[in-house]
Amino acid sequence: MKTQKDTFEQQQQKQLIFATFVFMLLGVGLELYLLSHYEDTLQRIPLFCIGSAILVLIILLFKRSSFVITLFKVILGCTALSGIYGSFLHLRANYEFEMEMKPNARDWDLFIESLSGALPTLAPGSMIVLALIGYSYILLLKQKQ
Template sequence: MTVSVERQLRRFLLATAAVTYLAAAVELLLVEHYEDVWQLAPFGLIAVGLAAVAWVARAPGSQSVRALWVAGGLAVAGSVLGVVLHVKGNAAFALEIEPDLGLAAATWEGLSGGNPLLAPGMVALAGVLGAAAGWRHPAADLGGR
């Protein structure tokens, strides 16, 4: 039995999404990203994303593919929020150290401080990879969409 290139690509995207979600979780654990409720949010997004990836891998269908898309959208939205929170945290820390910091300097510190600006993007990438695996999935039967 020959597996189509499309099916192989979907499997690859799902596997890459799963590995990326897992790598993000390991990274978050290594940097002890669990001091408050906001820092736990990425773990929830990762769990939802992994569950959706597993569901589509095990039982592809319209509901599982939609769940994959929703999980991907949540991952991207959560990552945007993570970037905003990182920038705010960096700027607040800089202003705490140096209260007379000007707007430009505080903005720069917000973008370049200790909380990495693009780290939340790893979860967004996993979400996009998962959603791409569900793009025009033949098992989805979404009425031609």
């Protein structure tokens, strides 16, 4: 049997995860905007994912149906995939640049140099973290009160 303390703690957890998720959505979205990460179609993918997540999150606050939760999960999945794909694109662009700069270098050396290249290779990983925080919020919503 759940106590009133358990319910209060669950509510606090939901609020903390929700606030963290909103903070990350706005922070990452603003950073991408300030970096002009919208000049190319592929660069707009994370902005689209963030915008979609914000929209569905607002809907979720007013109507918690299985369809909206499923839609939110799909958007979170796309958000995570955009992080993986973004890391690949950043790494590939850095690798190509390093190949031009050091044509005689070995593949492994080029790869290591590419990780710390002009484009931050691991920065798109924040989209994966964003998706995981959003999914944590869904799990907390599904807890019995």
